[in-house]
Amino acid sequence: MSRLFRDIAGDPLCADGSVVCIGAFDGLHLGHQALVRQAVARAHVLGVPVVALSFEPLPREFFAADAPPPRLGPVRAKVEGLRALGVDVVGLLRFDARMAAMTPDAFVEQVLVQRLRAREVWVGPGFRFGHRRAGDIVTLHALGETAGFVAGEIVPLVLDGERVSSTRIRAALVAGDFAAAAALLGRPxxxxxxxxxxxxxxxxxxxxxxxxxxxxxVPALRGIYATRVRGVEDLTGSAAPWPSVSSFGTRPTVGGVEPLLEAHLFDFDGDLYGRRIEVEFVARLRDEEKFSDLSALVAQMDRDAAQARRLLGPPPESARTRAAPPQAAQRQGFA
Structure with missing residues (x-):
C-alpha cells in the first residue's frame, strides 16, 4: 500500500533511494500518465520505490488566492489515480509562503536528497521550480551531478497537433466538448x-x-448536465452506470456558496449516504442560473430531466424491475 506525506522535514522516506516524478497532476491526463509511467518503469529497473511529488494547494492557487484557477478534480482523486498507476509514495507538499521562498538549491537538498534519497528525477516539458520559478531542467541536471541523481524530462505528448495539457481539457469542458476532454484524459x-x-x-x-x-x-465546469453514475451497481443488480441529471455549481436560487455536485438518479431507490460514487459527464444542458422562485426552478428542472432522459435512455432493464415508484426514491438515500 502506498504512503502519503505532506511535510518537507522528517526522516528519509526512501532510505535506499527512489525515483521521483514531479508535477501538478491535476486531472491526471495522458501527459501526466506518461510522466508517471516513465518513473514507474525506471523504479522497477533500479529496484527502488517511485515517488510522485506534487503540492497542495497548487502554486497557481496560492498566488491567486482571491481568484483561484479551476481544478479538474478533487485532491483525493489525484492521490487515488497516482496509486493506481503504481506510485509507492505520494507527496502533497504544503505550498505556503515558506515553500514559495525556497530556492531551487534548497528544494533539491531538503526534499529530493534528504527526504527522498532520489536517484532519478523526472519532470514534464517546461518544468520550473523554486523561488520565482528560477529552476528548470538545466538546474536539475546541474544540481543532480553534485547530489548524485540523474534528471530527465519527458517529451511533450501531442494529440491532434497540440500538446496535451490541463488547460486544453478545461477549455473542452467549458465548451461542453466531453469527447475532446475524454481523448486528452484517456477516460471520460x-x-x-x-x-x-x-x-x-x-x-x-x-x-x-x-x-x-x-x-x-473551484471546479472546471459549472451548469446542468446529463450524467451517468457509477458505484451503485450492487444496489441495482446491473453493471451499467445509472442515468442521471446533475447540477454542478453554487445553487444561486437558494443562496448557495460552496460548489456542490448534485446528481439526481432517475427512478432510483436506495440509500447512498456515505457511499463513494463517480459522476460521469455526458452532455451539457445549460448554464446555472438564478430563478425568481422555486416554482420556476422546478419547471426548469422538469425540462432538464426530460432532456437528459432523452439523451441517456432509461436505466438498465434488469435494474428497472427493482426500481421503486418516485415517491419511494424521495424517501431514501438522497439529500
Missing part, C-alpha cells in the same frame, strides 16, 4: 467522492440528489 471526465448530507431541498422539490463536495476547490 468524471468527478468522484463520498455522498454527503445536504439541505434536503431537492427531496421536497421532487428531485432528491446525491451530493458530492469538491474539496473547497
Amino acid at each position: 471526465y468524471a468527478v468522484s467522492g463520498r455522498v454527503v448530507h445536504g439541505q434536503r431541498l431537492g427531496r421536497t422539490l421532487g428531485y432528491p440528489t446525491a451530493n458530492l463536495r469538491f474539496g473547497g476547490r
Whole structure:
C-alpha cells in the first residue's frame, strides 16, 4: 500500500533511494500518465520505490488566492489515480509562503536528497521550480551531478497537433466538448467522492440528489448536465452506470456558496449516504442560473430531466424491475 506525506522535514522516506516524478497532476491526463509511467518503469529497473511529488494547494492557487484557477478534480482523486498507476509514495507538499521562498538549491537538498534519497528525477516539458520559478531542467541536471541523481524530462505528448495539457481539457469542458476532454484524459471526465448530507431541498422539490463536495476547490465546469453514475451497481443488480441529471455549481436560487455536485438518479431507490460514487459527464444542458422562485426552478428542472432522459435512455432493464415508484426514491438515500 502506498504512503502519503505532506511535510518537507522528517526522516528519509526512501532510505535506499527512489525515483521521483514531479508535477501538478491535476486531472491526471495522458501527459501526466506518461510522466508517471516513465518513473514507474525506471523504479522497477533500479529496484527502488517511485515517488510522485506534487503540492497542495497548487502554486497557481496560492498566488491567486482571491481568484483561484479551476481544478479538474478533487485532491483525493489525484492521490487515488497516482496509486493506481503504481506510485509507492505520494507527496502533497504544503505550498505556503515558506515553500514559495525556497530556492531551487534548497528544494533539491531538503526534499529530493534528504527526504527522498532520489536517484532519478523526472519532470514534464517546461518544468520550473523554486523561488520565482528560477529552476528548470538545466538546474536539475546541474544540481543532480553534485547530489548524485540523474534528471530527465519527458517529451511533450501531442494529440491532434497540440500538446496535451490541463488547460486544453478545461477549455473542452467549458465548451461542453466531453469527447475532446475524454481523448486528452484517456477516460471520460468524471468527478468522484463520498455522498454527503445536504439541505434536503431537492427531496421536497421532487428531485432528491446525491451530493458530492469538491474539496473547497473551484471546479472546471459549472451548469446542468446529463450524467451517468457509477458505484451503485450492487444496489441495482446491473453493471451499467445509472442515468442521471446533475447540477454542478453554487445553487444561486437558494443562496448557495460552496460548489456542490448534485446528481439526481432517475427512478432510483436506495440509500447512498456515505457511499463513494463517480459522476460521469455526458452532455451539457445549460448554464446555472438564478430563478425568481422555486416554482420556476422546478419547471426548469422538469425540462432538464426530460432532456437528459432523452439523451441517456432509461436505466438498465434488469435494474428497472427493482426500481421503486418516485415517491419511494424521495424517501431514501438522497439529500
